[in-house]
Structures are given as structure tokens and as C-alpha cells.
Amino acid sequence: MGYFVQQLINGLTLGAIYGLIAIGYTMVYGIIGMINFAHGEIYMIGAFVALITFLVLGMWGVTYVPVALLIVLLSAMIFTAAYGWTVERVAYRPLRHSFRLAPLISAIGMSIFLQNYVQLLQGARVKALPPVVQGGFTLLQDSGFTVHVSYLQIFIVLLTTALMAGFTIVIGATPLGRAQRACEQDMTMAALLGINVDRTISATFVMGAALAAVAGVMVTLYYGVIDFFIGFLAGVKAFTAAVLGGIGSLPGAMLGGLLIGLIEAMWSAYFSVEYKDVSVFVILVLVLIFRPTGLLGRPDVEKV
Amino acid sequence: MALAALPPPRRLDGGHLIKDAALAALVALVLAIPLVGFQAVEVNAALTIRTRFDWMAIGVAAVFAGRLLLRVAQALRPVRTGEARARWLPTVDRRRSALLAWLGIAVAIALPFLPFSSRYVVDLATLTAIYVMLGWGLNVVVGLAGLLDLGYVAFYAVGAYSFALFAQWFHLSFWECLPIAGLLAASFGIALGFPVLRLRGDYLAIVTLGFGEIVRIILLNWVPVTNGPAGIGDIPRPSFFGLPFAARAPPGTTSFHDFFHLSFNPDHRVIFLYYAILALALAINLFTLRLRKLPIGRAWEALREDEVACRALGINPTTVKLSAFAIGAMIGGLAGPFFAAKQAFISPESFSFMESAMILAIVVLGGMGSQLGIVLAAVVLVGLQELRGFAEFRMLIFGAAMVGIMVWRPRGLLARREPSLRLHGERGSAA
Numbered sequence: 001m002g003y004f005v006q007q008l009i010n011g012l013t014l015g016a017i018y019g020l021i022a023i024g025y026t027m028v029y030g031i032i033g034m035i036n037f038a039h040g041e042i043y044m045i046g047a048f049v050a051l052i053t054f055l056v057l058g059m060w061g062v063t064y065v066p067v068a069l070l071i072v073l074l075s076a077m078i079f080t081a082a083y084g085w086t087v088e089r090v091a092y093r094p095l096r097h098s099f100r101l102a103p104l105i106s107a108i109g110m111s112i113f114l115q116n117y118v119q120l121l122q123g124a125r126v127k128a129l130p131p132v133v134q135g136g137f138t139l140l141q142d143s144g145f146t147v148h149v150s151y152l153q154i155f156i157v158l159l160t161t162a163l164m165a166g167f168t169i170v171i172g173a174t175p176l177g178r179a180q181r182a183c184e185q186d187m188t189m190a191a192l193l194g195i196n197v198d199r200t201i202s203a204t205f206v207m208g209a210a211l212a213a214v215a216g217v218m219v220t221l222y223y224g225v226i227d228f229f230i231g232f233l234a235g236v237k238a239f240t241a242a243v244l245g246g247i248g249s250l251p252g253a254m255l256g257g258l259l260i261g262l263i264e265a266m267w268s269a270y271f272s273v274e275y276k277d278v279s280v281f282v283i284l285v286l287v288l289i290f291r292p293t294g295l296l297g298r299p300d301v302e303k304v
Numbered sequence: 305m306a307l308a309a310l311p312p313p314r315r316l317d318g319g320h321l322i323k324d325a326a327l328a329a330l331v332a333l334v335l336a337i338p339l340v341g342f343q344a345v346e347v348n349a350a351l352t353i354r355t356r357f358d359w360m361a362i363g364v365a366a367v368f369a370g371r372l373l374l375r376v377a378q379a380l381r382p383v384r385t386g387e388a389r390a391r392w393l394p395t396v397d398r399r400r401s402a403l404l405a406w407l408g409i410a411v412a413i414a415l416p417f418l419p420f421s422s423r424y425v426v427d428l429a430t431l432t433a434i435y436v437m438l439g440w441g442l443n444v445v446v447g448l449a450g451l452l453d454l455g456y457v458a459f460y461a462v463g464a465y466s467f468a469l470f471a472q473w474f475h476l477s478f479w480e481c482l483p484i485a486g487l488l489a490a491s492f493g494i495a496l497g498f499p500v501l502r503l504r505g506d507y508l509a510i511v512t513l514g515f516g517e518i519v520r521i522i523l524l525n526w527v528p529v530t531n532g533p534a535g536i537g538d539i540p541r542p543s544f545f546g547l548p549f550a551a552r553a554p555p556g557t558t559s560f561h562d563f564f565h566l567s568f569n570p571d572h573r574v575i576f577l578y579y580a581i582l583a584l585a586l587a588i589n590l591f592t593l594r595l596r597k598l599p600i601g602r603a604w605e606a607l608r609e610d611e612v613a614c615r616a617l618g619i620n621p622t623t624v625k626l627s628a629f630a631i632g633a634m635i636g637g638l639a640g641p642f643f644a645a646k647q648a649f650i651s652p653e654s655f656s657f658m659e660s661a662m663i664l665a666i667v668v669l670g671g672m673g674s675q676l677g678i679v680l681a682a683v684v685l686v687g688l689q690e691l692r693g694f695a696e697f698r699m700l701i702f703g704a705a706m707v708g709i710m711v712w713r714p715r716g717l718l719a720r721r722e723p724s725l726r727l728h729g730e731r732g733s734a735a
Contacts, residue, residue, distance in 0.1 A: 035506045049338040055353045056342060075338070082334045091707045095714075102710045104452050104509055105668055109706025112661050116700035121339050127351060232657065236517070239510055274525040281514035288507055289499045 002145035007269045013153045015261020016160035020215040021238035022253035024208030030184045030248035031204050037107035038087050040235015041114035042209045046080040046216025047226045051129055076213040084209025119228040126227045156218050240284040246297020325372040332367035336360045401676055412582055416575045423571055426578050430646055432686045433581040434639050439666040439678040440588055441635025447672035449628035450608030452509040455516025456663050459489040459633040461655035463640020468536040468650055478542035482641050489637020490630045497629040502622050516660055523652040535651025539644050549573035581642045588635055604628050665702040
């Protein structure tokens with residue numbers, strides 16, 4: 001029982017991180033109908049910006065944890081959002097009216113480029129950051145197994161909840177959110193009604209990248225080790241989460257993220273750690289076969 | 305459509321240009337600050353920061369200058385539209401490309417006997433031929449049928465491992481394993497394609513990506529069969545119709561050099577393997593070219609252009625896609641044993657996502673659908689891989705090139721894309 005609860009907590013934390021990345025996929029898919037393969041790399045860049053900001057702050061002597069954390073979050077969000085904006089501007093916008101495969105291939109190219117860009121600039125070695133947020137408390141103790149909750153896990157779950165709430169408000173109740181929803185339904189009509197479609201799409205990429213950056217900060221804090229390749233698997237898993245929740249649906253992305261996190265934690269705990277990544281892919285294929293619209297998605301109507 | 309799509313200013317408006325370039329430089333500065341300006345380096349097992357503001361300044365200045373030059377060039381160049389633009393792109397017409405193809409084949413056949421050729425050159429040519437074959441295989445899937453397969457390397461791995469394992473466990477020879485490898489890879493393609501090909505194209509990309517990873521993870525972790533990360537060594541070499549290439553033939557057989565009364569030369573084996581892959585690749589090329597003229601090949605291309613219209617015309621998209629997927633997988637599977645035989649050692653490391661990306665880069669750079677373009681792209685990419693001091697930048701350049709090709713020349717460097725079928729002979733193309 002204790003073991004199960006512990007896995008539940010670990011899975012929720014992991015799921016919160018996947019959920020934040022999944023939102024970027026689902027928003028971009030919703031608005032321009034493409035899979036942004038480079039999104040995993042955006043998250044990886046977020047993690048690297050976080051690591052570097054931590055180190056710079058350490059050098060400058062900012063050691064009070066809440067302040068440092070706030071600065072790191074802001075810096076990661078701003079710089080990563082700039083990367084998200086640039087990727088859209090350089091690799092996707094010129095292709096908006098190209099043939100069907102063009103943006104996908106461009107996205108793959110971007111993903112390969114960013115991976116190698118970071119590898120060349122920051123080195124291929126795994127970077128390890130000493131734990132920043134330490135401590136925690138014992139939730140319960142039964143039959144010799146202690147269920148431990150760290151402050152960091154609470155921080156991750158709370159921050160994700162807060163961001164989700166803020167995000168729902170932005171999408172549901174601001175002019176920008178309305179413009180985004182309008183573009184999602186019909187881009188041409190939205191443009192005719194005076195919505196700046198390009199700017200709305202850019203904003204979508206910026207928002208997705210900022211959320212992915214938060215996920216990157218969390219991963220840097222939670223695992224303490226990052227390398228240039230982390231974006232690949234995390235990207236695929238977050239995409240699976242978006243599909244599982246129903247692509248295009250924001251609550252779906254979060255729900256999918258949580259489920260993927262839980263499944264991964266449980267699979268590692270009860271089956272085999274080596275095949276934990278396989279479990280996610282198997283889920284992806286099963287969902288696509290049996291319920292391609294996902295848990296909360298609407299059926300995809302193909303327009304001619 | 306914002307900056308890029310605005311018609312370029314007719315006159316050189318200095319202030320406007322400078323402002324535009326300064327904006328680009330500002331963006332570059334923001335991008336460069338965290339990742340270029342600072343580097344996390346490990347000193348005495350602890351991470352510290354090293355600054356590289358000089359690099360940053362160079363990068364930002366380069367972006368400023370580059371953007372300025374680009375805009376000036378755009379402003380000076382006469383505005384081209386439609387027909388004129390198409391003519392400006394160097395195109396290769398049918399006759400010239402046929403000539404180029406025959407010339408290429410002649411060079412490929414003569415290669416081992418050219419004066420500068422050595423064992424290294426032939427080895428490299430074999431590798432290039434393997435990539436050409438993989439490129440042609442993926443081209444059936446991506447270029448003809450328009451399905452983005454990001455896990456193509458999985459079929460290549462299936463082919464290579466099936467040869468290695470069948471040779472190890474059942475002592476089958478290379479030539480017995482080759483068809484098995486092709487068939488196994490094709491079955492994998494069908495098994496994977498069947499459930500996912502009914503879905504939208506984009507999903508296929510990510511599912512195949514996942515599939516490629518699954519195959520690699522299984523190869524890594526299923527140690528009793530695949531020997532895990534240590535890989536499989538001592539893979540037997542192919543024989544010349546039953547005549548082994550060995551200094552001393554095993555009892556009961558005659559070795560190649562004895563049979564032909566030549567003196568023993570270890571290069572014979574390398575050259576033979578090269579010719580074998582060359583012959584198979586050319587056969588595959590012929591096969592694909594013929595397929596394109598059959599109803600199934602036409603259905604692939606039609607499906608790539610418009611799925612809804614195809615469905616309305618009574619084409620079953622799932623089976624048509626499945627056939628393309630299976631044939632592509634089979635070609636990848638056939639290339640696998642050659643790689644295994646060439647290296648005599650395989651491990652999961654050789655079948656990572658980067659390999660899939662490299663094959664995709666070959667197809668994209670060559671111009672999707674162009675057989676000749678793929679050969680050129682494979683030669684260039686394998687050549688780049690071999691250049692010393694360049695290897696680190698290889699994937700960076702591939703990635704940037706894939707984006708650049710999509711933005712500027714979506715139909716590949718050769719910019720030639722002929723429909724396989726015309727309505728009114730050659731003139732019909734103008735319509």
C-alpha cells in the first residue's frame with residue numbers, strides 16, 4: 001500500500017511535467033493542425049536555460065531559494081519563449097501554404113538542428129546540478145515502508161495547477177484567447193474579421209514554449225541531471241499525453257499528461273524499468289487504434 | 305503574412321533595411337544570451353559558468369550582416385512570379401538526367417578499378433550504396449506515397465539483425481538470409497502499418513518514431529537473443545555463389561581465388577560485396593521505376609496529392625498505403641544484411657533515431673520522388689560524414705538544410721518533379 005501511494009505521488013509529479021509539455025503540442029495542433037516536433041527540444045532548451053541561470057545566480061551570490069527560483073522561472077520562460085517564437089517564424093510560417101508534409105519535415109529538421117546546436121554549445125556530457133530545493137516530510141508509514149513527499153514535488157504540482165488555472169483564464173476570457181479559439185475554428189474567417197492570424201499563431205508558440213520552459217525548470221530541479229537529448233523522449237511522451245487526452249483539448253492534455261506519468265511510474269515499479277518507454281508507445285498505438293479522438297477530444301472532421 | 309511574405313520594397317530604403325536587420329540582430333541576441341553567452345562547464349566535478357561573449361558578438365553581427373545582405377539582394381532582384389520563377393531554378397530535363405544516370409552507373413561499375421581507388425574508397429562506396437538503397441526505399445514511402453516515416457531505421461535493423469541471428473543460430477548463409485530479411489522487414493511494416501495507416505498522416509510520423517525506438521529498446525534489452533548493447537560480432541561474410549573468400553578454404557569447398565586461379569587478395573571480398581549491393585540497388589531502382597507506372601504506383605502518387613479525391617474515385621487508401629509501407633520496409637530490410645556483412649558486427653547503436661533522420665535527410669535533400677537526386681544526396685551526405693573536423697557539425701547542417709530546403713525549395717535541390725503520368729504527352733506538362 002505504502003509503495004503504491006509513493007508511486008502515485010511520483011507519477012503525479014512526473015505527469016504534471018508531461019502535462020505542461022503536452023499543452024504546447026495540443027495548442028499548436030489545435031490552431032495550425034501540425035505536430036510541432038521541435039517542441040521537445042524547446043523543453044530541453046528550457047532545462048538548459050534554467051541550469052545556466054541557476055549557475056549564474058550562484059556566481060552572483062543570489063542564494064535565497066525562493067528568489068532564485070522565481071528568477072530562474074522567469075528567465076527560462078522568457079528565453080525559451082524567444083526560441084519558440086523564432087522556430088515558428090523561421091521554420092513554419094513560410095510553409096503555411098506549402099504541401100502537406102513540408103511543415104512536418106521542417107519541424108524534424110528544426111528538432112535535429114536544435115539538439116545539435118545545444119550539444120555543440122554546451123557539450124554532450126550529462127550536466128548534474130546539486131539539489132536546490134531540499135527536504136520533505138513523511139506522509140504515512142506502513143509495514144516498514146515510508147511514503148515520502150518532498151517539498152519539490154508539492155511545488156511542482158502546485159505550480160502546474162496554478163499555471164493551468166491561469167492558462168484556462170487566458171484562453172477562455174481574454175481577447176487573445178478568443179482570437180486563438182477563432183483561428184482554431186477557421187483561420188480565413190478569423191482573418192476576415194480583423195484578427196491578426198500571424199500574431200495569434202506566434203502567441204500560441206510563445207505560450208507553449210513558456211510552459212515547456214517551466215517543465216524544463218521542473219525537470220532540472222527534480223532529476224538534477226540533463227543532457228541535450230532529453231527533449232526527444234519527453235517530447236514523444238508528451239505528444240502521447242496530448243493524443244491520449246484528445247489532441248486540441250487543453251484539459252485533455254493535462255489529463256493525458258497525468259495518466260502517462262502515472263502509467264510510467266507504475267510500469268517502472270511493477271513491471272520493468274527497461275521497458276518503461278515501450279509502455280508509453282504501446283499506449284499511443286492503442287489509443288490511436290481504438291479511440292483516435294482521445295479521452296476528451298472531438299472527432300476530427302476532414303475538410304475538403 | 306508579416307515580414308517574409310511582404311513584397312520586397314522596390315527601391316532600396318536604407319532606414320527600413322537597417323531597422324529590419326537590427327530587429328533580427330536583437331532576436332539573435334536574445335537567443336544567444338543563455339546558450340551561447342554562457343557555457344556550463346564541469347570543473348573539478350562541479351558545474352561552473354564560462355562566458356563566451358565574444359562568440360555571442362560574432363553571432364549577432366553575423367545575423368545582422370546576413371539579414372541585411374538578404375534584404376538588399378531581395379530588393380535588387382526583379383520580382384519573379386510563377387513561370388519566371390520556375391525557369392530561374394536550375395532544372396534537369398529528362399534527357400540530361402538519363403545521361404547523368406548512365407554516367408553515374410558507369411562510374412559506379414568502374415570504381416573498384418580506377419587508379420585512385422583503394423579498399424577505403426570501395427568501402428565508402430559500399431556504404432554510400434547502402435544509403436542510396438535506404439533512400440530509395442524511404443522514397444517509396446515518403447516521396448511517392450507521402451507518408452512520413454520517422455522510424456525507417458527499424459526495418460533496416462530488422463534486416464541486419466535477422467541476418468546476424470539466422471546466421472548465428474541456424475548457420476544460414478548470407479544469400480539465404482537476404483530474402484528472409486526482406487520478408488521479415490515487410491511483415492514488420494505490414495504489422496505496424498495496418499493499425500495506424502487508417503489515421504491522419506501526422507500520427508503516422510510519431511507512431512513510426514515510437515516504433516523505431518521500441519525496436520532499438522528491445523534490441524538493447526533482450527540480451528539472451530540480441531546480446532544487448534554489446535552487439536553481435538563474427539557475422540559470416542557472403543560467399544561468391546558458394547565459393548568463400550578465404551586465404552585457406554574450409555574443408556570440402558574451393559575458395560574464390562583458387563577457383564579462378566587468382567592469387568589471394570583480401571580486397572576481392574570487399575569488391576564483391578560492393579558489386580552485390582550495387583546490383584541489388586539497381587534492381588530496386590528498376591523495380592521502383594516500373595512500380596510507378598503500374599496502377600499501384602499511380603495510386604500512391606494520387607493519394608499523396610489528394611486523399612479525399614482518391615477515396616471518391618474508389619481507391620482504398622489503407623491498402624494502397626500499406627503496400628507502399630511494406631515495399632519501403634522490404635527495401636530497408638534488404639539493405640540491412642549488407643550493412644551487417646560489411647561491418648561483420650552490429651549493435652543497437654547503429655540503429656538510433658539519428659540514422660532515420662539521416663536517411664530522411666537524404667530523401668528530402670534529393671528532392672522527394674527523384675531517384676537521381678537521392679543518389680547525389682547520399683554521395684554528398686556520406687562524403688560529409690567522412691570529412692575530418694566536420695563530423696561534429698554534420699547533424700547540425702543536416703537539420704538546418706532540411707528546414708532550408710523546405711522553405712526555399714520544397715521539391716529538392718534538383719527542383720525537378722515530373723508527374724509519372726501525363727495527359728497529352730510532353731506538352732501536357734504546361735497545363
